[in-house]
Amino acid sequence: MSATMNRIGLPRDAYKGAATTLCAGCGHNSITNHMIKALYELGVEPHLLAKMSGIGCSSKTPAYFVETAHGFNGVHGRMPALTTGAQLANRQLIMLGVSGDGDTASIGLGQFMHMIRRNIDCTYIIEDNGTYGLTKGQFSATADLGSVQKKGAVNTFQPIDPCAVALTLGCSFVARSFSGDGKQVVPLIKAAIAHRGTAILDIISPCVTFNDHDGSTKSYSWVKDHEESIADVSFIPFFEEVHVDYEPGTVRDVELHDGSHIVLKKLGEDHDPTDRLAAMKVLEEGRAAGHLVTGLLYLDTTMNDFASTEQIPQRPLVELGENDLRLTPDEFGQFMSEFA
Amino acid sequence: MTDQIINDLTIQAATVNGSGSQTANLVLTRAIFHMGIPVAPKNVFPSNIEGLPTWYQLRVTPQGHMARRDQVDILVAFNVATWHQDLRTVRPGGVVVHEEAFSTAEARTDITYYPVPFSKLAKTKIQSDTLRKQLANMIYVGVVAGLLGIPWEALDHAVKRQFLSKPKAVPINLDAMKVGFDYWQDNFSKKDPYRLEPMIGVVDGKVLVEGNQAAALGALMGGVTVAAWYPITPSSSLCENLIAYSDRFRTDPKTGEKRIAIVQAEDELAAVGMAIGAGWAGARAMTSTSGPGISLMAEFAGLGYYAEVPVVIFDIQRIGPSTGLPTRTSQADIGFAYTLSHGDTKHLVLLPGTVEECYEFARDAFDYADRFQTPVFVLSDLDLGMNLWMTPEFKYPDKPFDRGKVLSKDDLERLRGEWARYADIDRDGVPYRTLPGTDHPAAGYFTRGSGHDEHARYTESAEAYAANMDRLSRKFETARGALPAPVIDESSKSPIGLIAFGSTHAAVVEARQALEAARRPVDYLRVRALPLSPQVVEFVSRHERVYVVEQNRDGQIYDLIRLALPPALVDRVLSIRHYDGQPIPADAIIEPLLQSEAVPV
Numbered sequence: 001m002s003a004t005m006n007r008i009g010l011p012r013d014a015y016k017g018a019a020t021t022l023c024a025g026c027g028h029n030s031i032t033n034h035m036i037k038a039l040y041e042l043g044v045e046p047h048l049l050a051k052m053s054g055i056g057c058s059s060k061t062p063a064y065f066v067e068t069a070h071g072f073n074g075v076h077g078r079m080p081a082l083t084t085g086a087q088l089a090n091r092q093l094i095m096l097g098v099s100g101d102g103d104t105a106s107i108g109l110g111q112f113m114h115m116i117r118r119n120i121d122c123t124y125i126i127e128d129n130g131t132y133g134l135t136k137g138q139f140s141a142t143a144d145l146g147s148v149q150k151k152g153a154v155n156t157f158q159p160i161d162p163c164a165v166a167l168t169l170g171c172s173f174v175a176r177s178f179s180g181d182g183k184q185v186v187p188l189i190k191a192a193i194a195h196r197g198t199a200i201l202d203i204i205s206p207c208v209t210f211n212d213h214d215g216s217t218k219s220y221s222w223v224k225d226h227e228e229s230i231a232d233v234s235f236i237p238f239f240e241e242v243h244v245d246y247e248p249g250t251v252r253d254v255e256l257h258d259g260s261h262i263v264l265k266k267l268g269e270d271h272d273p274t275d276r277l278a279a280m281k282v283l284e285e286g287r288a289a290g291h292l293v294t295g296l297l298y299l300d301t302t303m304n305d306f307a308s309t310e311q312i313p314q315r316p317l318v319e320l321g322e323n324d325l326r327l328t329p330d331e332f333g334q335f336m337s338e339f340a
Numbered sequence: 341m342t343d344q345i346i347n348d349l350t351i352q353a354a355t356v357n358g359s360g361s362q363t364a365n366l367v368l369t370r371a372i373f374h375m376g377i378p379v380a381p382k383n384v385f386p387s388n389i390e391g392l393p394t395w396y397q398l399r400v401t402p403q404g405h406m407a408r409r410d411q412v413d414i415l416v417a418f419n420v421a422t423w424h425q426d427l428r429t430v431r432p433g434g435v436v437v438h439e440e441a442f443s444t445a446e447a448r449t450d451i452t453y454y455p456v457p458f459s460k461l462a463k464t465k466i467q468s469d470t471l472r473k474q475l476a477n478m479i480y481v482g483v484v485a486g487l488l489g490i491p492w493e494a495l496d497h498a499v500k501r502q503f504l505s506k507p508k509a510v511p512i513n514l515d516a517m518k519v520g521f522d523y524w525q526d527n528f529s530k531k532d533p534y535r536l537e538p539m540i541g542v543v544d545g546k547v548l549v550e551g552n553q554a555a556a557l558g559a560l561m562g563g564v565t566v567a568a569w570y571p572i573t574p575s576s577s578l579c580e581n582l583i584a585y586s587d588r589f590r591t592d593p594k595t596g597e598k599r600i601a602i603v604q605a606e607d608e609l610a611a612v613g614m615a616i617g618a619g620w621a622g623a624r625a626m627t628s629t630s631g632p633g634i635s636l637m638a639e640f641a642g643l644g645y646y647a648e649v650p651v652v653i654f655d656i657q658r659i660g661p662s663t664g665l666p667t668r669t670s671q672a673d674i675g676f677a678y679t680l681s682h683g684d685t686k687h688l689v690l691l692p693g694t695v696e697e698c699y700e701f702a703r704d705a706f707d708y709a710d711r712f713q714t715p716v717f718v719l720s721d722l723d724l725g726m727n728l729w730m731t732p733e734f735k736y737p738d739k740p741f742d743r744g745k746v747l748s749k750d751d752l753e754r755l756r757g758e759w760a761r762y763a764d765i766d767r768d769g770v771p772y773r774t775l776p777g778t779d780h781p782a783a784g785y786f787t788r789g790s791g792h793d794e795h796a797r798y799t800e801s802a803e804a805y806a807a808n809m810d811r812l813s814r815k816f817e818t819a820r821g822a823l824p825a826p827v828i829d830e831s832s833k834s835p836i837g838l839i840a841f842g843s844t845h846a847a848v849v850e851a852r853q854a855l856e857a858a859r860r861p862v863d864y865l866r867v868r869a870l871p872l873s874p875q876v877v878e879f880v881s882r883h884e885r886v887y888v889v890e891q892n893r894d895g896q897i898y899d900l901i902r903l904a905l906p907p908a909l910v911d912r913v914l915s916i917r918h919y920d921g922q923p924i925p926a927d928a929i930i931e932p933l934l935q936s937e938a939v940p941v
Contacts, residue, residue, distance in 0.1 A: 046784065047777060047778060047779045047780065047783055048777060050776045051786075062786070063798070069784045070774075070777075070783070072620055072647075072787045073786065073788040073789070074613070074616075074617075074789065075613075075639050075789055078610070080610075080613075081611075082614070082620070084603065084610075084617060085614035085617025085619070085621065085625060086617040086618060086776065087617075088603070088614070088618055089566050089617070089618040089619075089622060090621050090623075090776065092777055093621065093776055093777055110607070111610055114605075114610065307601070312597070312598060312601050313598075313599065316622075316777065317599065318621060318623050318775060320565060322563065322740055322741060324599055325560070325563040325564075325590070325599060326560075327561065329736050332736050333736075336547060339547035339548055339733075340548075
C-alpha cells in the first residue's frame with residue numbers, strides 16, 4: 001500500500017518528528033498532531049519551515065513534528081525576538097512559533113506584545129493550560145480568577161487573556177481554539193500560516209497532570225462544557241478551487257494573502273471577523289457568561305507585515321555577498337574623504 | 341611677556357548643555373585642524389537635555405597627542421554656574437576668556453583675563469531672535485581665533501565644512517563669528533604667550549572620525565544585514581550612524597528596498613535575541629549597547645555560546661555600577677563581558693584601541709563570529725566611541741567575507757546527508773552548520789540551549805555533556821590564536837614594560853614619550869583581544885616589572901593577566917588604574933610609574 005502524497009509529493013510521515021516526551025493525554029500532543037496534519041495538507045516545504053519556541057512543555061513540541069525542518073528552542077519568553085531576527089534574515093522562511101501561557105503571558109509578555117505591534121510575519125501558537133507543568137503546577141498568568149490548583153490553592157489574580165491583549169494591540173490575526181477540537185484547530189493553523197503578519201492562535205490545551213481537576217477552568221471537562229464556537233471554520237488553500245454552496249448569508253469568506261480562503265459558517269449570532277470592536281465584545285461577553293469563546297476572532301489582511309514596511313527584499317538577506325553589501329572602492333574613498 | 345607657546349595648548353570651553361555650543365566647538369576644532377595642526381577633542385557632557393554644565397576640551401599638540409590633559413591653558417567661561425570651579429582648572433600663566441558680567445573679585449592673579457560682553461554682543465549684533473542663543477557660541481570662536489591667530493580663511497572653511505548639508509546656515513554663523521573676531525581686534529592687545537601657527541605635512545591624509553562612526557562603517561563593510569538595538573548612551577550613535585550610512589549605501593534608489601534590516605527593539609534582551617535569531621538563520625547580525633544593556637543580555641549570551649550562534653555585540657562602555665555615570669567613560673565591563681552568562685560561558689572579545697581599529701575590528705568581528713560560531717564582543721568606550729579622533733583614512737578590505745563552516749545543499753549531497761551539527765570533524769573544536777532554508781532533507785537540525793549531543797538531539801548524558809563542553813574549550817583555544825595579536829614595541833630595550841588596551845592607548849603613547857625624555861623608557865604591549873594571546877605571558881617573562889594600565893577600579897585585565905601567568909611571574913606585574921570617568925591622561929600613568937620606580941617626580 002503506497003502512502004498518500006501531498007501536493008509536493010511528501011507522505012504524511014515526512015511531517016512527523018521525534019517521539020513526544022510529554023505526559024500521555026497532554027493537550028499539547030493533540031496540537032502536535034493537528035500541526036502535522038495542517039502542514040502536510042498545506043504541502044509546506046520542510047526545509048523552508050522554521051520551528052521556533054521558548055521554554056516549557058509547549059516549547060518542547062517543535063521537536064515532535066517535521067523532524068527535517070530547522071528548529072530553535074531558545075530561552076524562556078524570548079521566542080518572539082529570535083523569530084523576528086530569523087524572519088528578517090530570510091523572508092522565504094515560514095516562521096512557526098510555539099509557546100505556552102507562562103512563556104507568553106508571564107516572562108514573555110513584553111516580547112509577545114512588541115512582536116504583534118511590529119506585525120512580524122509568523123504563526124504564534126500558545127499552548128495554553130494555565131499552569132506551569134515542568135516546575136510542577138504553579139499558576140500561570142492565564143489562570144482564571146478563582147480557579148483552583150491541584151492542591152487546593154485558589155487563584156486570586158485576574159487572568160491575562162492573550163487574545164484580548166492581541167486585539168488591543170491591533171494584531172492582524174487573532175483566534176482561539178481547543179486542543180480537543182481538531183476540526184477547528186487544523187483550519188485555523190492553516191489560515192495562520194497563509195496569513196502574512198503575526199497570527200496569534202491561543203489553544204486551550206489541558207495539562208492532564210497538574211490542571212485537569214474540578215475547579216480548573218482549563219480542564220478537558222470544563223472546556224467541553226463551556227466551549228462556544230462563534231463559527232465553523234474551513235480553509236481552502238490557494239491550490240484548490242473555491243466552491244462554496246452554502247445558503248447566502250450563512251457564510252463569510254475572507255481571502256488571505258496567498259490566495260487561500262478562510263470560510264466561516266455562522267453559528268448562532270453572526271460575527272464579523274474584520275470588526276475588531278465586535279471581536280472584543282464577543283470575548284468580553286463570553287467571559288461574563290462564563291463561556292470559552294473559540295474560533296477566528298479577528299483578521300485584517302490589509303496591514304503590512306514588518307519586513308514589507310521596512311522594505312526588506314524578498315531575496316533572503318543571508319544570500320547577499322560582498323558586492324551587495326560593501327561600499328565600492330570609489331564610494332569608500334569618497335566617504336572617507338568627507339571626514340577630512 | 342614670556343616665551344611664546346606655539347601649537348601646544350589645551351582649550352576648554354565651559355558651556356551650558358543644550359545651548360548649541362557643540363557646533364561652535366566643532367567649528368573651532370575644524371579650523372585648527374585645517375591649519376594643519378593635530379587636534380584631540382574631548383566632549384565632557386552631562387546626562388541631560390538642557391541646562392546642566394558641559395565642557396569641551398580641545399587639545400592641540402605638534403606631536404598629535406590624543407589623550408586628555410588635566411590642566412587647561414585657555415578657558416572659555418560661558419557658564420556662570422561652574423565659573424569658580426572652572427577657574428581652578430587653569431594652569432598658572434594660562435588664559436581666561438569669560439563673560440564680562442562674571443565677577444572676578446576673588447579671581448586668581450596668576451592668569452590673564454579677557455572679559456567679553458558675550459550677552460550684550462549677542463543682543464545687539466545678532467539679528468535672529470530664534471537663533472541668538474546658538475549663535476552666541478560662535479562669538480566665542482571668533483574671540484579665540486583672534487586670541488590665537490587663527491586666520492579667517494580657516495574659520496570660513498570650518499563653518500562651510502560644518503554646515504555641508506545646511507549651506508543656508510553658513511552666512512549667519514560666519515557673521516556671528518565675525519562679531520567675536522572683530523571684538524578681539526578692536527578691544528584687546530595680546531598679553532599671553534599662546535599662538536597657533538600653520539603646520540605643513542603633519543595631518544596630511546588624516547581625517548576626524550568618532551569611534552562609533554568608524555564601527556558603523558566597519559559593520560557595513562563587514563556585511564551586517566540585521567542589526568537590532570535599544571537606545572543607550574554612549575552606544576546609540578553607532579546604530580544611528582549605521583542607519584544613516586545604510587540609507588545612503590544599502591538602499592536601492594529605484595525600489596527603495598534596503599539590503600539591511602535595522603530594528604529598534606523594545607529592550608536589550610529583545611535586541612540581542614533578534615540578532616541571535618538572525619545569526620542563526622545565517623545573517624551577519626549585530627547589536628550595540630552599553631553596560632546596563634550588557635547586563636540584560638546575559639541570558640542570551642549564554643545561549644549564543646552554547647548553541648553556537650554567530651552574533652556581534654558592541655559594548656560602548658560607560659561608568660557603572662548600575663546606571664553609574666551614563667555620560668562618562670570606563671573600561672570596567674571587560675571582566676563581565678568576557679564570561680557573560682551563567683555556567684562556564686566565555687566569549688571572544690575584541691579590544692579596539694584606536695578609531696581605525698573600531699573600523700577594522702567591527703568589520704572583522706563578523707568573520708570571527710561566523711568562523712567560530714559564537715558571540716563576539718567588541719568593547720569600545722565612550723571616549724573612543726563619541727569623541728572625534730584624528731586618524732589615517734581607513735583601508736578598503738582586501739579579503740572577502742569568511743562565512744566559516746557552512747554546509748550547502750551540494751556539500752550535503754556529497755556527504756550523502758551524513759553530518760552532525762556538533763561533531764568535531766577537523767579537531768579544532770569548530771563544528772559545521774547548515775542554514776535554515778537549505779534544500780536538503782538532512783539539512784535541518786534542532787538548535788537548543790539545553791543539553792545536546794553531536795546530532796543536536798536533547799540529551800542529559802554525562803559523557804555527551806562533558807565531551808561537548810571540552811570541544812567548546814578546544815574551539816576557544818583555536819580562536820585564541822586567530823584573534824588580533826597584541827601590538828608589541830620593545831624598541832626601548834627597557835626592563836620595564838607597560839600593558840594596556842582600548843582607549844588607554846592614547847595616554848600610553850604620550851606617557852612613553854615623556855618617560856623616555858625622563859630617561860625611564862618603557863616597552864609596551866597592547867592587548868587587542870580576549871582570550872589573551874600567549875605573547876602576553878612571553879612579554880612579562882622578558883621584563884622585570886610590567887605595569888598594567890586600565891580604566892577601572894579593580895584592575896580587571898590585570899587580574900586576567902595574573903591568572904594567565906605561571907606563579908613565578910605573577911609578582912612582576914603591577915597595576916595602574918584610573919576610574920573617575922574622565923579619559924585617562926598621560927600623567928595618570930607617568931606619576932604612579934615614576935613613584936613606583938622610586939624616581940622623584
